[in-house]
Amino acid sequence: MIEAPKILEIRNLSKKFGGLQALSDVSIRVRQGEIASFIGPNGAGKTTLFNMICRLYQPSSGEIRFEDKNLLDFRPHHLARLGIGRTFQNLALFRHGTVIENLLVGMHAHLQAGVLAGVFRFGRAAAEERRAREEVERIVEFLEIEEIRNSPVSVLPYGLQKRVEMGRALATRPRLLLLDEMVSGMNQEETEDIARFVLDLRDELGLTVIMIEHDMNVVMDISDMVHVLNFGVPIASGPPAAVAADPAVIDAYLGRGGS
Amino acid sequence: MRTRTYKETYSQLSSLFPYADTWAWYGVLMAIVLALPWLVPTYIFAYVTLVLIAVIGAVGLNIVTGTAGLISLGQAGFLAIGAYTTGILTTSYGWGLASAMLASGVASAAASLLVGIPSLRLKGLYLAITTLAFSIIVVHLINDADSLTGGSSGLPVRRPDLFGVVPMRSQMAMYFLSLAVAVLVILATLNLLRCRVGRAWAALHDYDIAATLMGINLVRYKLLAFAVSAFIVGLAGSLMALNIRYLNTDSFGLILSIEAIAMIIVGGLGSVRGAVLGAILITLLPDLSRWVLGQFGSFTGSLASGSAAEIKGIIYALVIMFFLRMEPEGLNHQWKRIKRFWSEWPYSH
Ligand SMILES: Nc1ncnc2c1ncn2[C@@H]1O[C@H](COP(=O)(O)OP(=O)(O)OP(=O)(O)O)[C@@H](O)[C@H]1O
Ligand SMILES: [Mg+2]
Numbered sequence: 001m002i003e004a005p006k007i008l009e010i011r012n013l014s015k016k017f018g019g020l021q022a023l024s025d026v027s028i029r030v031r032q033g034e035i036a037s038f039i040g041p042n043g044a045g046k047t048t049l050f051n052m053i054c055r056l057y058q059p060s061s062g063e064i065r066f067e068d069k070n071l072l073d074f075r076p077h078h079l080a081r082l083g084i085g086r087t088f089q090n091l092a093l094f095r096h097g098t099v100i101e102n103l104l105v106g107m108h109a110h111l112q113a114g115v116l117a118g119v120f121r122f123g124r125a126a127a128e129e130r131r132a133r134e135e136v137e138r139i140v141e142f143l144e145i146e147e148i149r150n151s152p153v154s155v156l157p158y159g160l161q162k163r164v165e166m167g168r169a170l171a172t173r174p175r176l177l178l179l180d181e182m183v184s185g186m187n188q189e190e191t192e193d194i195a196r197f198v199l200d201l202r203d204e205l206g207l208t209v210i211m212i213e214h215d216m217n218v219v220m221d222i223s224d225m226v227h228v229l230n231f232g233v234p235i236a237s238g239p240p241a242a243v244a245a246d247p248a249v250i251d252a253y254l255g256r257g258g259s
Numbered sequence: 260m261r262t263r264t265y266k267e268t269y270s271q272l273s274s275l276f277p278y279a280d281t282w283a284w285y286g287v288l289m290a291i292v293l294a295l296p297w298l299v300p301t302y303i304f305a306y307v308t309l310v311l312i313a314v315i316g317a318v319g320l321n322i323v324t325g326t327a328g329l330i331s332l333g334q335a336g337f338l339a340i341g342a343y344t345t346g347i348l349t350t351s352y353g354w355g356l357a358s359a360m361l362a363s364g365v366a367s368a369a370a371s372l373l374v375g376i377p378s379l380r381l382k383g384l385y386l387a388i389t390t391l392a393f394s395i396i397v398v399h400l401i402n403d404a405d406s407l408t409g410g411s412s413g414l415p416v417r418r419p420d421l422f423g424v425v426p427m428r429s430q431m432a433m434y435f436l437s438l439a440v441a442v443l444v445i446l447a448t449l450n451l452l453r454c455r456v457g458r459a460w461a462a463l464h465d466y467d468i469a470a471t472l473m474g475i476n477l478v479r480y481k482l483l484a485f486a487v488s489a490f491i492v493g494l495a496g497s498l499m500a501l502n503i504r505y506l507n508t509d510s511f512g513l514i515l516s517i518e519a520i521a522m523i524i525v526g527g528l529g530s531v532r533g534a535v536l537g538a539i540l541i542t543l544l545p546d547l548s549r550w551v552l553g554q555f556g557s558f559t560g561s562l563a564s565g566s567a568a569e570i571k572g573i574i575y576a577l578v579i580m581f582f583l584r585m586e587p588e589g590l591n592h593q594w595k596r597i598k599r600f601w602s603e604w605p606y607s608h
Pocket of ligand 2: 046047048089
């Protein structure tokens with residue numbers, strides 16, 4: 001079997017916050033169409049890694065390549081157009097908007113209307129709005145949130161808000177989707193829904209997904225590759241079964257009551 | 260009762276007034292407003308002209324402060340720039356009405372970039388103070404440039420004919436000009452706020468980091484919010500100049516900025532309808548309260564009419580505190596409640 005080309009390549013990445021070495025010399029490869037999981041105890045540096053991919057943090061050293069581009073040449077607001085979408089560990093929805101409005105913001109990078117077009121709602125601008133609305137409706141259907149599409153997001157239960165945030169990330173039309181602790185705080189059923197969505201995204205749309213997860217069932221069930229961090233140090237990478245059996249992982253992570 | 264309406268196409272969903280009877284109501288309102296000069300004495304529609312100009316200013320401020328969440332106490336400065344641009348261009352340079360008004364908007368928008376740039380790093384109180392300082396500096400500069408602006412002795416303003424043909428001398432003409440600008444500004448803003456640009460402003464207000472990752476360039480959109488807002492406020496300033504026909508920097512004190520903030524807080528931050536309702540209420544408020552105080556006898560009555568600016572300041576402060584405490588979503592929220600009540604009547608409860 002020919003291996004899929006790599007979509008993300010992290011090379012010797014390190015990050016220091018003052019005296020704290022949040023990440024040391026991390027090298028990870030993610031292939032196209034892969035579902036990869038980043039796991040590790042609290043404070044291991046997982047979110048920091050996402051923040052560096054998203055260009056919110058500047059690495060202390062190292063390289064990040066996405067497809068054929070050096071990500072370090074870009075700024076955070078370029079990410080959506082490059083094809084990287086993300087959800088946040090703590091909800092980061094636009095709380096004054098409805099579900100649909102949140103998703104429409106997600107499409108920002110792929111729409112054109114400027115101030116004048118917006119004011120006059122010229123033919124083109126109106127058509128663009130209509131197309132955006134259609135695309136967003138497809139996401140609503142995919143995530144099975146039709147009933148709440150016009151609700152203000154602030155009134156939704158936590159699990160649904162997370163789902164909306166996933167929808168908003170999908171609206172950026174990502175080829176690489178970064179999910180930071182999607183299922184934490186979700187019940188069994190909601191968790192299974194999310195796992196199913198992730199698999200569908202990969203199987204039907206060919207998306208590459210990187211999840212940061214504490215829920216070991218989800219990680220073991222749907223990941224192709226698991227990368228383990230401990231105090232910013234990569235300690236294991238490989239298919240779920242191999243990683244779960246790795247003594248270093250058991251010692252550092254699973255052994256410490258991390259289920 | 261208004262039944263749930265199902266929409267068949269996305270364009271219906273995104274239309275400005277989704278219900279047919281909404282159009283009817285706005286039609287009735289428009290008819291009344293258009294007939295007003297023939298229905299009431301001059302001093303009333305002269306008063307309504309002031310309200311309309313306030314509405315334009317509030318709708319403008321609401322864009323940057325209500326929607327994009329960038330607190331601006333620079334309203335007085337932008338109004339002054341708009342007013343003096345029109346005053347100078349029409350009186351000293353013989354410009355036409357429409358081009359002078361447009362120039363006022365552009366000048367004010369250009370000046371807004373000066374405040375906008377520090378705003379990229381500042382938030383909340385710091386931004387408020389920066390914009391306040393901007394306002395004070397503008398007034399100082401206007402006073403200093405007395406060869407151009409008349410300085411402290413003021414500047415009489417010529418009111419040229421519109422497009423060189425429509426005579427503008429009457430109060431009625433001024434009323435209709437303000438009405439036309441107000442309607443256009445309201446419609447334009449409503450459109451703008453429900454397209455990509457307006458959504459980006461609301462998004463960066465709610466969660467700037469998430470907005471960035473949606474592809475929203477914070478620098479560009481914050482500056483844009485300042486510029487668009489200041490353009491509209493500049494138009495309001497231009498109308499002020501044309502309306503009073505005499506400019507003096509005393510009319511552009513800090514109280515004007517406070518007044519404008521009060522309008523959008525009372526109306527409900529971020530809502531165009533709120534800005535309109537708030538502008539109406541706040542413009543009427545000093546006169547209303549003077550009348551109410553007058554009812555308690557001549558002492559309180561004379562107190563109210565005595566030191567106008569101080570009394571105004573106190574009233575605005577009280578109203579702002581009242582609304583922030585009791586109804587942070589403003590008049591707009593009340594409006595929605597009442598509307599829901601009537602549209603579901605007789606099943607409302
Ligand atoms: N902006 C920052 N400034 C200083 N320290 C930071 C910053 N962001 C993260 N850290 C520190 O870096 C370390 C890694 O944090 P990070 O959020 O990446 O952990 P995590 O693996 O996502 O943990 P969790 O599972 O709890 O979300 C922590 O010690 C954290 O306190
Ligand atoms: Mg984290």
